[in-house]
Amino acid sequence: MAPYGKTEEQFRNESSVVILRTIVDIHVFPLLVETALLAVFTAQTIYFVYHRCSTLGQGPTSTDIHTPRRGPHVNLMLCLSIFMYLLALAYWVLDVVIMQQEILVFWPELISATPSSDPYQTLTEMLGASWYAQAVIQGFIWTAGDSIALWRAYAVIGRPRWLAIIIGVLLLVELGVYTEYLVFYLHVLPNPPPFIEKSKSRVIVVAPYLAAASITVTVQVFATSLIAYKAWMVWKNRQGLFSGPGRVFRTLAILIESGVVYTLLWVWYILATNDAVFSWRMTAWTEYYSIPLMAMYPMLVVMIVTMQDSALTANDNLPYTQKLHSDAKGSETSEMFDSK
Numbered sequence: 369m370a371p372y373g374k375t376e377e378q379f380r381n382e383s384s385v386v387i388l389r390t391i392v393d394i395h396v397f398p399l400l401v402e403t404a405l406l407a408v409f410t411a412q413t414i415y416f417v418y419h420r421c422s423t424l425g426q427g428p429t430s431t432d433i434h435t436p437r438r439g440p441h442v443n444l445m446l447c448l449s450i451f452m453y454l455l456a457l458a459y460w461v462l463d464v465v466i467m468q469q470e471i472l473v474f475w476p477e478l479i480s481a482t483p484s485s486d487p488y489q490t491l492t493e494m495l496g497a498s499w500y501a502q503a504v505i506q507g508f509i510w511t512a513g514d515s516i517a518l519w520r521a522y523a524v525i526g527r528p529r530w531l532a533i534i535i536g537v538l539l540l541v542e543l544g545v546y547t548e549y550l551v552f553y554l555h556v557l558p559n560p561p562p563f564i565e566k567s568k569s570r571v572i573v574v575a576p577y578l579a580a581a582s583i584t585v586t587v588q589v590f591a592t593s594l595i596a597y598k599a600w601m602v603w604k605n606r607q608g609l610f611s612g613p614g615r616v617f618r619t620l621a622i623l624i625e626s627g628v629v630y631t632l633l634w635v636w637y638i639l640a641t642n643d644a645v646f647s648w649r650m651t652a653w654t655e656y657y658s659i660p661l662m663a664m665y666p667m668l669v670v671m672i673v674t675m676q677d678s679a680l681t682a683n684d685n686l687p688y689t690q691k692l693h694s695d696a697k698g699s700e701t702s703e704m705f706d707s708k
Contacts, residue, residue: 391475394653395463395471396467398652398653398655406457409664413450416667446670448516452513455509455663459506466495466499506659510580511546513584516669518538518539520673523673552576578638584634624668633661
């Protein structure tokens, strides 16, 4: 959760009707969008679990070159995907709680005959635990997404030792940055030391968040660059990859696996959650729809590479036309082609 000014505090001098309309605008409507995304995420998770259960215990029964792998890592990836879904679900539940508190507690307090001296401070006290819990959930989702991106880069490059060392260093740095981010907002900021209280600059407050977001963007750009390089090398060596039967699916799968869209989503998130760049409404809406997307996208990558071999790592994912020219056993390959 970006540590910029809470949108409710911008309406201290507004009427109760305007404040209610604002609460609906920045909580109710965005929550509907988040609910729709979570419904898609639920269907995605159910399908992944169903597919895994339906293939559990079955070995390859076909000579189909697209027979999916069923190695032990699939179960680990499935558990990670379910964990990501549960995190997104918990975040959504907290958003429902926050909306309920603002509409049923905070707003009635504003229009009551004897409101508290500072209802906004009361709101912070009511929702502080929920905000902190959401910050922790965000940290887990972001770290899991980065781990999946680095895992895919490591796999498609060929698991070199130097890359394993770099990935280990990046994950340790990210763990340290996110730990500092959570400690600062959960323990330091609620009872700030004098130098923070006296400071009129927002840099001190925003810096830990920007550091955490920047390390994630760095990881995503690094992983995406490696995967894009491998995709370019594959395209050079296997000209038939993006032609022939199934070319649309292969192209889309490589685009998703590369992480380009996820990286762009992160860049947009950093910009849109800064109320100094965009409006406070954009900031509020972005917080709602970005978290389920950030949880869904890594899981989509996991689904693609576990339900069907990756075109970037499997040599047998060449289009059939390319196989006809490159396979020394022409008759065997022709029989495979005809069977399709």
